[in-house]
Amino acid sequence: MFVQILGSAAGGGFPQWNCNCANCAGFRNGSLRAQARTQSSIAISDDGVSWVLCNASPDIRAQLQSFAPMQPGRALRDTGIGAIILMDSQIDHTTGLLSLREGCPHQVWCTDMVHEDLSTGFPLFNMLTHWNGGLSWNRIELDQSFTVQACPNLRFTPLPLRSAAPPYSPHRFDPHPGDNIGLIVEDLRTGGKLFYAPGLGQVDGPLLEIMAGSDCLLVDGTMWDDDEMQRRGVGTRTGREMGHLAQNGPGGMLEVLEQLPGPRKVLIHINNTNPILDEDSPERAELVRRKIEVAYDGMSIEL
Ligand SMILES: [Zn+2]
Ligand SMILES: [Zn+2]
Helix, strand or coil, rough: EEEEEEEEEECCEECCCCCCHHHHHHHHHCCCCCCCCCCCCEEEEECCCCEEECCCCHHHHHHHHCCCCCCCCCCCCCEEEEEEEEECCHHHHHHHHHHHHHHHHHHHHECCCHHHHCCCCCHHHHHHHHCCCCCCEEECCCCCEEEEEEEEEEEEEEECCCCCCCCCCCCCCCHHHHHCEEEEEEEEECEEEEEEEEECCCCCHHHHHHCCCEEEEEEEEEEEECHHHHHCCCCCCCCCCHHHCCCCCCCCCCHHHCCCCCCCEEEECCCCCCCHHCCCHHHHHHHHHCEECCCCCCCCCCC
């Protein structure tokens, strides 16, 4: 399977438009060696022609333009997007659907919980019905693998992950399984196995086993320190409160990944405050030592 990283940053992107933290300011004034990154989205394909988009970010237009296979020329109006899978109903993962209105109807796969949020607090499904039928909902059952017509050789298995629903969700303070999922994607021909979880707040025993059996882990790289937002003076919420496991510290992502010698390890959904964005930082060097990669826009992975 082909995995294309369209956007590797967390919400806000890097640099974030209104942020003057050390990373964002350093990037702008040229004192920081780092790459700009758009908001979290990947595309997966079994043939390199038809693609499944995982999350539709506010940066979707630029992301599609930056990756030629997304604009095939088979018809006057055409796209490489065959289906869209939503991992949750967060703004930075769903707003791109609005920018895809010209190509409706789209096949959208998401859980009951995500569909509810996107039909009530943030009613994308309702709004887009006015564009050629809008979004055609395919329900993700939490205990069931599924395949999509566009990529028949890929099998998707959802994994409910602990997280909070967005502020506009009717069950914001009442978490449900399905608010946030990870995905196992298997290529039934090559046997390649991807574990994708851009929002991963907690790793328990069974999940660790699933990760151990994967060829590549594309996992939550949002924050280095759990209290990074406070440290950088840009917020008060911790990573844990936002459903993200920080890399550093006891029980952090570095310790989790340390237990998994087999798979290729790639951090994605990097927040603009994270010191690993600075390619000369000690934190980045620590990742290199541990053979952990940092996803960047335009990165291609083949499994
Ligand atoms: Zn996000
Ligand atoms: Zn910043």
